[in-house]
Amino acid sequence: MRIALDAMGGDYAPAVTIEGAVETVNACEDIDIILVGDEPTITRELDSRKFPANRITIKHASQVVRMDEPTASAIRKKRDSSIRRGLELVKANEADGFVSAGHSGVIMGTALLVLGVSEVVDRPAIAAIMPTLQFPFVLIDAGANLSCKPGNLLQFALMGSTYCRYILGREEPRVALISTGEEDTKGNELIRETFKLLKESAVNFIGNVDGKDIFTGAADVLVCDGFIGNVILKTSEGLADAIVRMLKREVASLATGRIGYLLLKPALRNFKKKTDYDEYGGAPLLGINGTCIISHGRSTAKAVKNAIRVASDFARKRVYEVISSEIHNDLSHHEGLPIAKK
Amino acid sequence: MRIALDAMGGDYAPAVTIEGAVETVNACEDIDIILVGDEPTITRELDSRKFPANRITIKHASQVVRMDEPTASAIRKKRDSSIRRGLELVKANEADGFVSAGHSGVIMGTALLVLGVSEVVDRPAIAAIMPTLQFPFVLIDAGANLSCKPGNLLQFALMGSTYCRYILGREEPRVALISTGEEDTKGNELIRETFKLLKESAVNFIGNVDGKDIFTGAADVLVCDGFIGNVILKTSEGLADAIVRMLKREVASLATGRIGYLLLKPALRNFKKKTDYDEYGGAPLLGINGTCIISHGRSTAKAVKNAIRVASDFARKRVYEVISSEIHNDLSHHEGLPIAKK
Numbered sequence: 001m002r003i004a005l006d007a008m009g010g011d012y013a014p015a016v017t018i019e020g021a022v023e024t025v026n027a028c029e030d031i032d033i034i035l036v037g038d039e040p041t042i043t044r045e046l047d048s049r050k051f052p053a054n055r056i057t058i059k060h061a062s063q064v065v066r067m068d069e070p071t072a073s074a075i076r077k078k079r080d081s082s083i084r085r086g087l088e089l090v091k092a093n094e095a096d097g098f099v100s101a102g103h104s105g106v107i108m109g110t111a112l113l114v115l116g117v118s119e120v121v122d123r124p125a126i127a128a129i130m131p132t133l134q135f136p137f138v139l140i141d142a143g144a145n146l147s148c149k150p151g152n153l154l155q156f157a158l159m160g161s162t163y164c165r166y167i168l169g170r171e172e173p174r175v176a177l178i179s180t181g182e183e184d185t186k187g188n189e190l191i192r193e194t195f196k197l198l199k200e201s202a203v204n205f206i207g208n209v210d211g212k213d214i215f216t217g218a219a220d221v222l223v224c225d226g227f228i229g230n231v232i233l234k235t236s237e238g239l240a241d242a243i244v245r246m247l248k249r250e251v252a253s254l255a256t257g258r259i260g261y262l263l264l265k266p267a268l269r270n271f272k273k274k275t276d277y278d279e280y281g282g283a284p285l286l287g288i289n290g291t292c293i294i295s296h297g298r299s300t301a302k303a304v305k306n307a308i309r310v311a312s313d314f315a316r317k318r319v320y321e322v323i324s325s326e327i328h329n330d331l332s333h334h335e336g337l338p339i340a341k342k
Numbered sequence: 343m344r345i346a347l348d349a350m351g352g353d354y355a356p357a358v359t360i361e362g363a364v365e366t367v368n369a370c371e372d373i374d375i376i377l378v379g380d381e382p383t384i385t386r387e388l389d390s391r392k393f394p395a396n397r398i399t400i401k402h403a404s405q406v407v408r409m410d411e412p413t414a415s416a417i418r419k420k421r422d423s424s425i426r427r428g429l430e431l432v433k434a435n436e437a438d439g440f441v442s443a444g445h446s447g448v449i450m451g452t453a454l455l456v457l458g459v460s461e462v463v464d465r466p467a468i469a470a471i472m473p474t475l476q477f478p479f480v481l482i483d484a485g486a487n488l489s490c491k492p493g494n495l496l497q498f499a500l501m502g503s504t505y506c507r508y509i510l511g512r513e514e515p516r517v518a519l520i521s522t523g524e525e526d527t528k529g530n531e532l533i534r535e536t537f538k539l540l541k542e543s544a545v546n547f548i549g550n551v552d553g554k555d556i557f558t559g560a561a562d563v564l565v566c567d568g569f570i571g572n573v574i575l576k577t578s579e580g581l582a583d584a585i586v587r588m589l590k591r592e593v594a595s596l597a598t599g600r601i602g603y604l605l606l607k608p609a610l611r612n613f614k615k616k617t618d619y620d621e622y623g624g625a626p627l628l629g630i631n632g633t634c635i636i637s638h639g640r641s642t643a644k645a646v647k648n649a650i651r652v653a654s655d656f657a658r659k660r661v662y663e664v665i666s667s668e669i670h671n672d673l674s675h676h677e678g679l680p681i682a683k684k
Contacts, residue, residue, distance in 0.1 A: 067523075067525075068523075068524075068525040068527070069527075070527040071527070132584065143522060146522065146529065146530040147530050147531070178573065180485060180488065180568075180569060180572040180573070181409075181410075182410075183409075183410040185410070185411075185412040185413070187488065187569070188488040188489050188569055189489070210572070210573075210576050211572065211573045211574070211575065211576025211577035211578075211579070211580055212576040212577070212579050212580035212583075213580060214577055214580055214581075215577075215580050215581050215584040216580065216584065226522075227522060227529070227530055227570070228569070228570065228573055230522040230552070230553065231520065231522070231552075231553045231570055231573065231574065232553070232573065232577055233553065234552050234553025234554040235553035235554070235556055235557075235574055235577060235578065236553075236577065236581055237553070237554050238553055238554035238555060238556055238557050238558065239556075239557050239578055239581055239582065240581065240585060241554075242474065242557040242558065243582060243585050243586075243613075244585075246613055247589070247609060247610070247613055250608075250609035250610075250612045250613050251605075251606065251609040253609075253612075254605070254608055254609060259605065263593075263596070263601065263605055263606075264593065264605075264606060266592075266596055267589060267592035267593040267595075267596060268589070268592075270592045270595075271585075271588055271589055271592050
């Protein structure tokens, strides 16, 4: 398995991305890495590290996309970016998958351009795996499409459901739509129209859920547009962090503070492990012709390593091909449902 | 001060709403309550309770709006609902404010019809007060308008800023727009257009914030459409609950579980008190001609009592009049900015 890794993408690149690559080849015998980015910088970073030399290669790219760049112009102008060069390796079958912690809008746009969108969907979507009290669920779209139509959300539901079956191993994933209330009369026009489409579709649609039920394990796949998905993803992350800090402060302020904190520490450590985004590594871009994993801008070396593992798993199971063929079957059984026209 | 309370609204009505009314008159000498709803039911509930009889009166209303009713038809058909009758008391100046834990869409629609929208705004919005690590902030709109235009969001920012100054006592509230990233290039069309309007406006606009900064105290007023606001409000509530349960389970599973739990308990109690939505009671509907407080469907008696206190504070400071006059001044200084045309 050969995974191309964007060495320049993410807030702590290139040091942590390269560390993630080195840890991967040292731990996994079956994954080789192609580091994509500025060759002199990568060589310098690799110099001080120990690893089997033949398992990491370098693909030079002279440009880097900054996190604050406007999406459209970065895609158009930076033809020699590490994102583009990495995706081209997948297209040319020189890599089995691509991983980047860089600008997600640019990754998606470039993936569309270089790898192309699957024949059966209109737009790709990011499928993030999120922890709950019971077991993790899939949030789709987690940020690729900031405005959507009902047909897009239906396709996200189909892709998310297939992904959940193949990657999380759930037999018949329960799919729900994120709205402002459980009733089918709640939500805006987009939600009410999508509700009707999902009821007629092949997915196991259990109805709407509102925010308070997202983390109770009420559904296996939660569908929303990318704006809502991004807000949910980041709000939960920020809030979990704030709550743990507030609790630590409360414990410390008690008379029994020091001993309480010592007792609380292992519980917090377990909690952090279970809810740590680093453990999930990255989220696949579903609906494109190939394997592309987007990981968090603030990815640590552990997150990078886990994202590479996700990419390798995804590529080995050929999930993107499975998704295309399943959606084609699902949609062709339902006359009148929107199927992408190419 | 006379507050009309929807006795029939909320998941635990009428028992908890009536309990909240009784606790209020027993604790606050300057607030009298008018209970609005089915008279026989209310009389029966009041019978077993002790309170100064002249301080609680009853206004009969024969209909109740259920939480799952479609908004438009409930407003049109239920002319004798407790929501409508309560708002009519405010209109007729027989009450200084109205409080309900019922169907928020119906409360908003009926308030528009009965009290009318302020001359200077196009749409009212719900301003919820939310806790953070540092101090509370105002989230506007927390669920009244599920799809918005840039001009609406500008008006929400102006109303939220004035509300924050008068109720939370901040001198020059920092106003931020909720987006998918801090950069002004991030977000969808609505966000980018609103960004431009806010930059030109009279509010102290500090730019975009994304989900991860909502609970860090980065801003005093956070502006978004009502769909996003509802999702943030409910997701945070559900997640806070889930995290506390996960932590309790982690502590209990340790060898030192029992003693750890005993030590953790007071910290959890303090945490709950600081983040408890019941403490904030209810959120005002800003932009209408009168005082109307919407409280959580799952309001307890304590939440009802606090919502009555908020209503009384709001009415005493005549916040709705202040908002109208300030926005009128703000907008009239800026040519070309959208001001409601009546």
